[in-house]
Amino acid sequence: MTPHTLKLSHAYLLLACLAATPALAQASASVAAGALTGHAQAGPVQKHDRVARGPRTDDTRNCDTRGVTVHSLNGSSSASASVSTSPGGSSAVAGGGSPGATTEFFGCDDNKKRSTR
Amino acid sequence: MKTALPLIFALAFATPAFAQQGNAAAGSAGSAAVGGNSASSLGGGAVSKSHTDDAAALGMGASAAGDKTKTRAAVHGNNNLNGNAMAMAHNGGEMAKSHTVCHDRSDSVECRTKTMAHEPGGPPVKSTSEGQATIPAQ
Numbered sequence: 526m527t528p529h530t531l532k533l534s535h536a537y538l539l540l541a542c543l544a545a546t547p548a549l550a551q552a553s554a555s556v557a558a559g560a561l562t563g564h565a566q567a568g569p570v571q572k573h574d575r576v577a578r579g580p581r582t583d584d585t586r587n588c589d590t591r592g593v594t595v596h597s598l599n600g601s602s603s604a605s606a607s608v609s610t611s612p613g614g615s616s617a618v619a620g621g622g623s624p625g626a627t628t629e630f631f632g633c634d635d636n637k638k639r640s641t642r
Numbered sequence: 643m644k645t646a647l648p649l650i651f652a653l654a655f656a657t658p659a660f661a662q663q664g665n666a667a668a669g670s671a672g673s674a675a676v677g678g679n680s681a682s683s684l685g686g687g688a689v690s691k692s693h694t695d696d697a698a699a700l701g702m703g704a705s706a707a708g709d710k711t712k713t714r715a716a717v718h719g720n721n722n723l724n725g726n727a728m729a730m731a732h733n734g735g736e737m738a739k740s741h742t743v744c745h746d747r748s749d750s751v752e753c754r755t756k757t758m759a760h761e762p763g764g765p766p767v768k769s770t771s772e773g774q775a776t777i778p779a780q
Contacts, residue, residue, distance in 0.1 A: 572717035
């Protein structure tokens with residue numbers, strides 16, 4: 526192997542490494558409207574450090590507030606939405622993800638139940 | 643020429659990998675209110691793409707308060723996700739409405755919220771908000 530071909534192979538190796546390097550930058554978005562909030566994040570996160578969180582209410586009788594959180598299987602994408610309404614109002618949430626994603630619902634256990642007056 | 647040709651091949655193989663990796667997240671939200679009626683909806687989505695894994699998540703929400711209310715939220719799809727959230731509140735001629743649509747595609751997220759408030763005798767007041775993000779080509 527001549528010095529010339531050695532340099533060229535190094536250049537190819539460098540290109541290959543650059544091409545294989547995963548993008549590490551995160552992207553996130555938060556939205557709010559009145560008492561509604563939503564958050565979405567894409568990028569590398571630790572499995573135990575999920576960012577998107579719904580309203581962690583375990584009171585399934587409370588239909589004033591409800592939320593949804595979605596985590597992709599590999600943890601690199603997550604989205605959440607939480608909503609609340611005044612007594613007598615109605616609310617709904619939905620979530621979904623790529624195959625294998627986990628969707629968690631919080632709050633009211635009846636999607637058609639109105640808030641208690 | 644002998645050295646340039648292999649270099650062109652190497653770049654050609656490397657380029658698609660540059661363009662297909664990254665993350666994007668976007669969302670939109672809106673509220674409308676008239677009289678004692680209010681309606682809000684929102685959506686947020688994220689997509690992540692690497693040379694080994696693709697992932698997407700979408701969350702939608704809607705709420706309404708007033709005399710007569712209606713809310714609905716849904717997410718459909720597997721790889722390309724489509725989400726809808728709609729809220730409406732009305733009594734007689736007064737109506738507030740908000741509708742959010744989100745699309746998670748392989749390399750982009752797009753959300754759009756349209757709101758409308760209307761009272762008898764006046765024109766409807768409308769607004770639109772959009773959020774859009776694309777995995778940048780590198």
